[in-house]
Structures are given as structure tokens and as C-alpha cells.
Amino acid sequence: MPERLIVYMLVVPMAAAIVAMCLHGFRSIQRPVGSAFLVANFLVCARFLYTVCTATDPQGRVLVSQMGSWPAPFGITIVVDPLAALMLTVSSLVCLAVFVYSLTQLDDRFAGGFFHPMFHLLVLGVQWSFVAGDLFNLFVAFEIMLMASYAIFVLGTTRAQMRQAYKYVLLNLIGSTLFVTCCGLVYGQLGTLNMAHITQIVQDGRLPASSIPVITMLLLVFGAKTAIFPLWYWLPDTYHTLPAAIGGLFAGLLTKVGAYVMIRVFVMMFGGSPQVTAVLTPLILISAGVTMFLGVLGAVSMHSVRRILSIHIISQVGYMLMGVGLGMSAVSGLSGGAALASRELAIAGAIFFIVHNMVVKCCLFLCGGLMIEHAGSDDLNKIGGLLRRAPWLATLFLIAALSLAGLPPLSGFFGKWVLIREGFTQQQYWLTGFAIATSLLTLLSMLKIWSYGFWSPPQGQHVTRPHYRVRTVGGIASIALLVVVALSMGFGASSYMKVARLAASTVVYPRLYVDAVLGKAAAPRLAPMRPSHASIDGPETSGHANGLRGETRLAAVDSVETR
Amino acid sequence: MMSTLIFRNAAKVLVPLSLLFAMFIYFKGHQSPGGGFVAGLVAAVALIVHRMSYGARSMNRMLPFPERSFIAIGLFLALSTAVVPLLFDQPFLTSYHGSIALPGNNGRAYTIEWASVMVFDLGVFMVVTGVVVGMINTLSEELEFCHLPEQES
Numbered sequence: 001m002p003e004r005l006i007v008y009m010l011v012v013p014m015a016a017a018i019v020a021m022c023l024h025g026f027r028s029i030q031r032p033v034g035s036a037f038l039v040a041n042f043l044v045c046a047r048f049l050y051t052v053c054t055a056t057d058p059q060g061r062v063l064v065s066q067m068g069s070w071p072a073p074f075g076i077t078i079v080v081d082p083l084a085a086l087m088l089t090v091s092s093l094v095c096l097a098v099f100v101y102s103l104t105q106l107d108d109r110f111a112g113g114f115f116h117p118m119f120h121l122l123v124l125g126v127q128w129s130f131v132a133g134d135l136f137n138l139f140v141a142f143e144i145m146l147m148a149s150y151a152i153f154v155l156g157t158t159r160a161q162m163r164q165a166y167k168y169v170l171l172n173l174i175g176s177t178l179f180v181t182c183c184g185l186v187y188g189q190l191g192t193l194n195m196a197h198i199t200q201i202v203q204d205g206r207l208p209a210s211s212i213p214v215i216t217m218l219l220l221v222f223g224a225k226t227a228i229f230p231l232w233y234w235l236p237d238t239y240h241t242l243p244a245a246i247g248g249l250f251a252g253l254l255t256k257v258g259a260y261v262m263i264r265v266f267v268m269m270f271g272g273s274p275q276v277t278a279v280l281t282p283l284i285l286i287s288a289g290v291t292m293f294l295g296v297l298g299a300v301s302m303h304s305v306r307r308i309l310s311i312h313i314i315s316q317v318g319y320m321l322m323g324v325g326l327g328m329s330a331v332s333g334l335s336g337g338a339a340l341a342s343r344e345l346a347i348a349g350a351i352f353f354i355v356h357n358m359v360v361k362c363c364l365f366l367c368g369g370l371m372i373e374h375a376g377s378d379d380l381n382k383i384g385g386l387l388r389r390a391p392w393l394a395t396l397f398l399i400a401a402l403s404l405a406g407l408p409p410l411s412g413f414f415g416k417w418v419l420i421r422e423g424f425t426q427q428q429y430w431l432t433g434f435a436i437a438t439s440l441l442t443l444l445s446m447l448k449i450w451s452y453g454f455w456s457p458p459q460g461q462h463v464t465r466p467h468y469r470v471r472t473v474g475g476i477a478s479i480a481l482l483v484v485v486a487l488s489m490g491f492g493a494s495s496y497m498k499v500a501r502l503a504a505s506t507v508v509y510p511r512l513y514v515d516a517v518l519g520k521a522a523a524p525r526l527a528p529m530r531p532s533h534a535s536i537d538g539p540e541t542s543g544h545a546n547g548l549r550g551e552t553r554l555a556a557v558d559s560v561e562t563r
Numbered sequence: 564m565m566s567t568l569i570f571r572n573a574a575k576v577l578v579p580l581s582l583l584f585a586m587f588i589y590f591k592g593h594q595s596p597g598g599g600f601v602a603g604l605v606a607a608v609a610l611i612v613h614r615m616s617y618g619a620r621s622m623n624r625m626l627p628f629p630e631r632s633f634i635a636i637g638l639f640l641a642l643s644t645a646v647v648p649l650l651f652d653q654p655f656l657t658s659y660h661g662s663i664a665l666p667g668n669n670g671r672a673y674t675i676e677w678a679s680v681m682v683f684d685l686g687v688f689m690v691v692t693g694v695v696v697g698m699i700n701t702l703s704e705e706l707e708f709c710h711l712p713e714q715e716s
Contacts, residue, residue, distance in 0.1 A: 007649070007655040018639050018642065021631075066654055069654050
């Protein structure tokens with residue numbers, strides 16, 4: 001498929017949102033149409049993952065499209081490299097599963113209104129964050145994702161939900177303000193926002209020392225979105241107020257987008273600068289240790305299924321952060337090639353872990369939803385005996401839970417194993433110790449849900465709902481889909497790890513990415529239709545689509561002309 | 564609703580003028596400051612002034628279709644303009660432009676420039692109008708609904 005078609009990853013969800021908006025009120029049509037769009041979306045993503053991973057020529061591993069034929073450091077660039085393609089494929093699969101689950105499990109109170117268009121817009125925002133080629137577009141993509149999540153958050157408007165939504169919106173608004181401020185500062189210092197261009201500047205050693213505080217500020221922004229140690233407080237209270245389908249969607253995608261962006265920004269863009277890594281790596285590694293350990297302690301102390309799972313998200317984020325920290329790693333005792341190889345492996349482990357976590361976490365949330373459906377509550381003191389009542393659900397839950405805990409043949413093991421091994425290689429003994437302890441405590445808390453919820457004799461009131469059988473069958477099907485993917489990640493770990501290592505190598509050795517984005521732009525493949533009044537027309541045409549962007553780029557073009 | 568005589572008569576003049584001004588900004592926006600976004604805001608303000616003076620029902624009669632459809636149609640226009648270049652082997656969002664020569668004026672031809680971005684911009688215009696009018700409508704419906712019982716009693 002030609003390179004310019006990578007934009008289908010944005011066109012398909014946006015078209016789905018428009019169609020869903022037009023079909024507002026006709027839910028019986030919205031459902032099959034929405035499912036069809038999500039299947040198409042998954043196929044497009046998988047197709048490009050295949051293209052990127054099987055490319056014989058290393059040049060073919062990074063697909064680039066310049067929007068509106070505007071050359072790279074000035075125009076909007078969309079990039080699909082193995083990392084982005086892997087994330088896109090798995091996230092689109094998770095979206096599909098959640099959508100199928102929501103068809104039968106989400107009450108009309110939630111699924112009426114504008115759930116469908118907002119769902120597709122959320123998908124658009126997530127996918128755009130994965131393919132965005134510059135910081136400002138990343139900001140716009142985050143905004144789309146967050147706007148859609150605000151709207152989905154308040155569907156149903158219960159009192160508890162509104163109280164938490166207020167906190168969530170406020171915190172994210174502060175985060176967004178900081179993010180756009182950082183974009184302005186980076187642009188002021190480096191004269192560009194294009195990720196490839198910034199990477200090149202960093203690799204050439206032209207990063208001014210004054211930009212280190214700005215980069216630390218970016219850590220704050222992405223840290224708040226990813227829910228890392230000092231900035232996590234919004235997450236455990238918010239997610240458990242949501243219905244399971246929506247909670248699963250948020251748990252599976254939102255924090256993982258933050259983790260992805262951390263790899264992209266701190267490892268790929270700024271990982272080549274020793275000054276930056278010397279400042280950030282200790283911060284990230286300390287935060288990783290505290291995040292994973294305190295997170296899991298919180299989970300062990302909780303006694304309701306959804307709360308345990310929500311707090312677990314934080315503890316899992318700790319592992320991803322550990323991968324990012326080891327991937328930047330200026331503090332290791334290694335040197336030269338060995339250090340680079342260790343960094344690459346750590347990033348591969350983090351990528352594998354993120355992918356595994358998207359699937360498994362979402363799956364567990366959906367299982368939690370069905371447990372509530374069966375038992376009428378998710379308080380572990382009130383429920384029990386679900387093993388006899390819902391043997392299928394119990395089986396699927398057990399597989400997913402043990403994957404999350406990381407028992408050897410299952411998917412969670414491999415990501416953690418690579419991370420812990422690289423932790424030892426880089427002599428981070430404390431952190432690695434915490435990682436192992438966290439893993440054991442995760443197993444403990446998962447077994448707690450299992451033994452109280454499924455194994456213990458039945459207690460509490462069981463509800464029977466109308467259309468009971470049909471409702472759970474739809475839910476079980478989507479959970480089964482996710483469990484199958486998780487199992488394939490465990491038993492086919494070597495092929496997944498191969499893709500993850502490919503993705504990690506393009507991040508740790510960003511030469512390929514930079515050349516693909518900037519090199520092709522330099523070649524004269526600009527449109528024959530290129531307008532003569534370039535400096536005025538260019539920023540105007542796309543300026544409206546994303547607000548401030550026009551002015552920023554006008555300034556960029558001006559500065560080049562005066563140079 | 565603020566239906567004083569002065570405001571109503573002012574609105575009679577202001578609304579058509581503002582709508583005309585919105586069109587002016589929209590057409591001028593291609594090569595100088597302006598464009599679909601600002602034009603949409605101006606048009607929305609005009610509609611809202613009309614709503615304040617003559618009421619929601621009168622404004623709804625002015626609109627060809629409900630304000631929410633504006634958003635969907637606008638997004639559709641923008642997306643379809645952006646997708647068309649993909650069919651001609653060009654990247655997403657590529658703009659086409661040219662000029663049309665008109666006969667007349669003692670042999671000297673008038674030329675009108677066109678660009679495919681105008682359709683995109685029209686989409687932006689409709690989205691902005693739809694969003695702003697929709698928001699104001701929803702918020703003020705709530706206010707009007709709350710005040711209703713007090714006025715009756």
C-alpha cells in the first residue's frame with residue numbers, strides 16, 4: 001500500500017464518528033455500522049504493522065506522510081514506525097473488544113446520548129497520538145482524546161461520577177495548559193516542534209542547557225497523564241465510578257498513551273543528550289519504584305473489585321516507567337555498545353509490557369463488569385460462589401489475572417522478565433527488588449479477587465436481569481477475544497518480542513526515523529500544485545483545523561525566509 | 564429573551580449586516596486574515612442576537628436544519644475535501660487551486676481565483692456555527708426552563 005495511505009488510521013475513526021453523529025437516535029443501525037468501522041480500523045492498522053515489520057529495506061520501516069504536501073519541519077507530519085504500528089494495532093483491537101462489550105453490557109442511560117460519536121472520536125485521538133510527528137499535533141491529539149473522554153465520563157450523570165469528573169477535568173486542563181506552554185517554550189528554544197527535527201538537534205549536540213527545565217516540565221505533563229508517583233491521585237477515585245465498559249476503555253488506553261509518549265519523547269527525542277538523561281533518569285527511576293510498590297500496596301488493601309483493578313493500573317505504570325528509565329539510563333555502569341544494547345532491550349521490554357497491559361487490564365475491567373452483573377455488587381465481602389454460577393467467566397478471569405501477575409507461560413511474565421534482567425544488568429538492585437516484590441503482591445491481590453469472588457461459598461444477594469443470557473454471552477465473547485490475544489502473547493512471545501525489539505531499535509537508534517521524515521522532505525517530491533504565495537497560503541489552509549497552529553507555522557516560515 | 568423595542572429594531576439591522584460580514588470574512592480569508600473559523604463565529608453571533616430579540620423558535624425557523632446537523636455536515640465536508648487528493652496520488656489535505664477568466668470589461672478579462680480549500684473552510688464554518696449556536700441554545704434553554712415557573716406564579 002502506498003505510504004500516503006497511512007492517514008487512513010485517522011480518516012476511518014473520524015468517518016465513523018461523523019456517521020455515528022448522523023445516525024444519532026438510531027441505535028440499531030449505529031451498532032453494526034460502528035462495529036464495521038472498528039473492524040476496518042483494525043484491519044488497516046494490522047496491514048500497516050505487517051508492511052512495517054516485513055520491510056526488507058530498513059528505509060521501508062518508517063512510513064511518512066506530509067499533510068498537504070508541506071515539507072517536514074514546517075508542515076504536519078504523520079509517521080508510522082514499528083512502535084506506532086504495534087501500538088495502533090493492539091489499541092484498535094482493544095477498542096473493538098470494548099465496543100462489542102458495550103453493545104450488550106452498557107445501559108441505555110449511558111449508551112444513549114452521544115456515546116457512539118464520542119467513542120469514535122476517542123479512538124481518533126488515541127490513534128492520532130500514536131502517529132503524530134510533532135509536539136503540537138501531539139497536543140491536539142491529546143485534546144481530542146481528552147475532550148471525548150470528558151464527554152464519555154459524564155454520561156449517565158450520577159452524583160459520584162460528576163464529583164470525580166470535576167476533578168478529572170480540572171487536573172487534565174491544568175496538564176494541557178502546561179503541555180501547550182512547554183510546546184511554546186520548546187519552539188522558542190529550538191525553533192522547531194517536529195519530533196525528527198528535535199531528535200536531530202539533540203543528536204548533533206546542539207540542545208541548549210536552558211531547555212532541560214522545559215523537558216523536566218514535559219515529564220510533569222506526561223507523568224500526570226500516565227498517573228506516576230506524585231501525580232497519580234486522580235486515577236483510583238475516578239475509574240471505579242464508571243461502568244465497566246467505559247472503565248475498561250480508559251484503563252486499556254489512556255494511561256498507556258501516556259507511557260507511549262514518554263518512550264517517544266524522552267527516549268527517542270531527548271535520549272541522545274547526556275545532560276538530559278543525567279537529570280531525568282534518577283527522577284524517572286525513583287518514581288517508577290515508588291509508583292509500582294505503593295500502587296500494589298494500595299491494591300492489596302482494597303476490598304472491591306473495581307478499586308483493586310483501578311489502583312493496579314498505577315502499579316503497572318511503574319513497570320513501564322522502569323523501562324523508560326532503564327532505556328534512558330545515564331547512571332548505568334556499562335559503557336558504549338553494551339549500554340546501548342541494554343537500553344534497547346529495556347525499551348523492548350517496556351513496549352512488550354505496555355502492549356500486554358493494554359489487553360489484559362482492559363480484559364480484567366470487563367470481567368469485573370460481568371462479576372457485578374452476576375452478583376449485583378463488586379464488594380468482595382458481599383459476593384462469592386461465582387465459579388459455579390459462571391464457570392466461563394471464572395476461567396477467563398483466572399487466565400487474565402495470572403497473565404497480569406506474570407506467571408511464566410503467560411504474557412505478563414516476558415515483559416517483566418526482560419525488565420528485571422536489564423535492571424540487574426544496569427545494577428539498579430533496589431528498583432529491581434521492588435519490581436520483584438510488586439510482582440508477588442500483584443499475584444496476591446489477584447488471588448484475593450479469585451478466592452473471595454469465585455471460590456468462596458455463595459453469599460449475598462444475586463440479581464437476575466431480563467435478557468440475562470444474551471447479555472452475558474455478548475460480554476463473554478469480547479472478553480474471550482482479549483484473552484485469546486493475551487494467550488497468544490504468552491505462547492507466541494518470541495514473535496511479539498521480535499516486533500517489540502524492532503520497535504525499540506527504531507527508538508534507540510533514531511537515525512532511520514530522522515532520515516525518513518526530514519530526508520524525504522528535502523527531496524523535490526512536492527506537489528506540482530504548490531501555490532506560489534506559499535508563506536501566506538500554507539499556514540492559512542490548515543490553520544483553522546487546529547487553532548493556534550497557523551500562527552506558529554507562519555512564524556516558522558518567516559524565520560526561514562529571513563535566515 | 565430581551566425583547567425591548569430598541570433591541571428588536573437594532574437586531575433587524577444588525578443580523579443581516581453581520582451575516583453579510585461573515586460571508587465577506589469567509590471569502591477574504593483565503594489570502595488574508597479571516598476564514599471559516601472567524602466567519603463561523605460572526606455568523607453564530609448574528610444568530611444569537613436574533614435569538615435574544617425574537618426567541619428560539621424564530622431562530623430555528625431561520626436555520627435550514629437543526630444546529631447539530633451543522634456539525635456533522637461540516638465535518639463531512641472538511642473530511643471529504645481532505646480525502647480527495649488521496650485519489651490523485653497526492654498526500655492527504657493537498658490543496659488544488661486555479662483561476663477562471665471571465666469575459667467583459669472592454670476586452671480586459673476578470674479573473675476569479677478558486678481553491679479547493681474553500682470547501683474545507685466551508686466545513687469549518689459550519690462546524691463552528693453549529694457548535695456555538697448549539698452550546699448557547701442548550702445553556703439558555705436550561706435558563707429559560709428554570710425561570711418559567713417563577714414567571715407564571
